[in-house]
Amino acid sequence: MSNQYLSFQLDKFVFGINLTSIQEVMGQKEITILPGTPDFMKGVINIRGQILPVIDLRIKFDIALSPPTIDSCILIVDVAYDSEQYLVGLIVDSVHDVVELNQELIEFAPEMGNVVDSRFIEGITQIDDEFCTLLNLGTTLSINELLVGANTEPISLEIT
Amino acid sequence: MPNDNHPNFIVDTDTELATVRMVGEIRVHTAVALKELLLEQLNSVPSVQIDMSSVELIDTAVIQILVAARNYADITQKKLSIEPISASVSEVLQMVGIHKTLSTSEQASL
């Protein structure tokens, strides 16, 4: 793990992801819908022949939805969890900066009162007087977590 | 006759067939006795069977006797079959490359 983090914006919140996990930052792309998956799973994209899932972090974290802007982009992150390794795309509002954070600047997240479930948080820090939530990608994007809330109801045969 | 009570040979004779059963280790010092015994049987009955299923060991001299018996039987037009044979005999016959020479005509036709 390096001390460098990439910070990005979701609604009015700032998040950070350790730079070693970031593969690529790319603009918006046409996403192929993956039926029967949870709402936050927007679908799949093709990155140089590899097909990977794209997740809308606003939906995943229950943050108010808003239409994409010109700044919206997809972060391609490398997730290593439970001996599995895979790439996932994350839709975020905008990307800020790469920041250097010494370990002593990072605090443990309190049990309550966080922007997101504390399971998903690696630590909390402050960047330019703003709180920044550092995400634990392993727990946020574990395979089980990616499937939470999938539709299991039979599908209607009615046509519209 | 001295052969009848030789510890390594058991002979069972009727008018048509003599069965010579060999037992244990048969070596050069038994070869003379074996020669006499086989000669006697081949001369007295039309068909001789040598049962070697209980033979534990044979040496070169004994193999020679068997080949000689085969030759003699061919000349005198007697039937000689050497079977069954034990695994150790079979192994030796294979090893000296003369199992073909020894096998009876019936076996050969198999």
Place this chain on the structure above:
Amino acid sequence: MNNLREVFLDEAQDLLEDLEEAFLELDDDRQNKDIVGRIFRAVHTIKGSGSMCGFNNLADFVHEFETMFDLVRKGQVAVTGDLVEIGLQSHKLMSEIIDNDDHISPTLRDANNKLLERLLTHAPEDLNALPESLTEEVEEDDRAARFYRINFVPHEDIFMYGANPLSLLKSLAMLGDCSFIGYTESIPPLDEIDPATCYLSWDIIIETTELESAIIENFEFVKNESDLHISLIDGDSEYDEDYKRIGEILVDRGDLSKEEVEAIFAGKPLAGELIAQSGLLPQASIDAAIVEQERVRKTQTERKQKSASDNIRVSSSRIDAQMDLVGELVITLASLHDVTAESTNSKLNAIVEKLDSLVTGIRDNVLGIRMLTIGTTFSKFKRLVRDLSAEQNKQIELVTEGADTELDKTVIDQLNDPLVHLIRNSLDHGIELPEDRAEANKPEKGTIRLAAKHAQGHVLIEINDDGKGIDPDVVWAKAVENKITDANNRPSDEEVLQYIFEPGFSTAKEITNISGRGVGMDVVKRSIEALRGSILLSSELGVGTTFTLQLPLTLAIIDGLLVKVGSESLVIPLAMIVECVETKKESLSSSKGGQMIRVRDSLIPCIPLQNWVGNQPDLSEEVQIIIVSIDDQQYGLIVNDVVGQQQIVIKSLGNVYKTIEGVSGATILGDGSVALILDVPQLISLFNVGKGEIDVAEELGE
């Protein structure tokens, strides 16, 4: 270092497979020195590479087997059923040690020790003296073997000196692989023989890595009582295309002069026979020459084969990566075709044409590399059948056919579990106990036949047993009991049998440790279908049961129909499609269970894929219905548009999507976007289509 370890694990896997196979073969052919040699080499390599990669416990354990099989190889220990059994168990333990990363648990150690103790009961008493010399000999083994022709003529009086030429030949046989030709011509008839005279002499062709001095040493004891001639037949391990002709050998041996041979030949063909007819030489001399010729030729061909099978080990992940790249190439080519379609530049078009054929060539080539013979899978089953039939006191022979049938590696890998299940099923429920078979006038030994063959772009695998068959009445009763079907409407026996593939069905009266434990035939069927294959069952009561699997040759590229549902592109495997029907939305007839389309005389339930895809605008007036067939039942998939038929490069979606239903994979289209490939049977099961509604629909249609 890690890399080395991986190579070892890979290699060990192969060696263990080979080892198991060799033990099973050895059981049938206990005298076969080649098999013993194979076992010894496999064990030796496992030990050597194992200790190099830090598998010391493994190496220690294997060491004893190496020692034992070295003795077997030298003829000092005989192959017995028990030894084979020990070998097979040792194979199991070795696999376990490797699986546990060389860690030996107390239970495993206990098992190891017990087996080693049992192994030692086979050792000759002076075993302890032997292991030291082992490494040396193995190194010698790696040296190229040479052929020597040995002419051994004992003197007439050799017996007087207490020598037995036979025992010398026995000890000679330990130096290498020998062919013996004994000269019996001098032996007189029985009445003339002197039992104390030695008449026999020998020619021996020996293939050995030992030096000539070792051979001379072997006869040292009788050097004054015999004549010994040793000549190196061919020193090098490389031989000319043809080894010497019989005539040349005889001249070489000094049996005949060159002139004599030429005189006999005088333009005639078959040397050996002619010389024999000529009566110049006893048959044994000619035999000796023939043996020599055969031996050397055989070794030559073996060497040739060995160099021909000089393969490169490539990890399958690299081939997968290659396949990915080829997939990319195919996709890129598709976009190139799109761009150049309107071009009138004939030079450009010619280049694209050329590129097209090259890419097709590369694609076929890589697909070919991924093809493996199914034989390796088959040989695993031999062990399974052997072990399980013994456990159940049944006598069963596994007969395999078409082991060289090639299938995509992925298919073979995923085929293993279903096949194990089917074979276990035959073993457990099919083949009867010997006494029951005898009573039914069948041979006590049952047969399970496992056959693979190619048929029309597919691979057919048949698992057939000559057991008691499956009783359709029992199946029917069970199906009714488990509410799988409607009790009042019994179809034909053959159709009834297929109920065993329904979820929650099991005819086993009691649960054994082989089959009938939870996992049912429905799982087998699903795994076969996941490979885009199908499974059929036929059975005759008292005669036997046959399962027939039909599988695609490859999973990498399929023919698919590209369709549009709203904004999304989807691929339907062409193999499932019966026809496409264009119709208007309002011409679909509604029923309680949804929409129906009338195609000729039947009403087919329709499935609106847009409801599955979600977030799509309403259907337009004009729709396309893709009629697909699953288990003789037809369904219509409602889509907006049919784009066309094309070759689809399948991309696995990986574990992240494992639980996503209705999708078997994805592909990348010419424009770089992703299209999902539908798993049609699974997809249909997601909709609320039940058998009941179909019946209603059929009634409506009448």
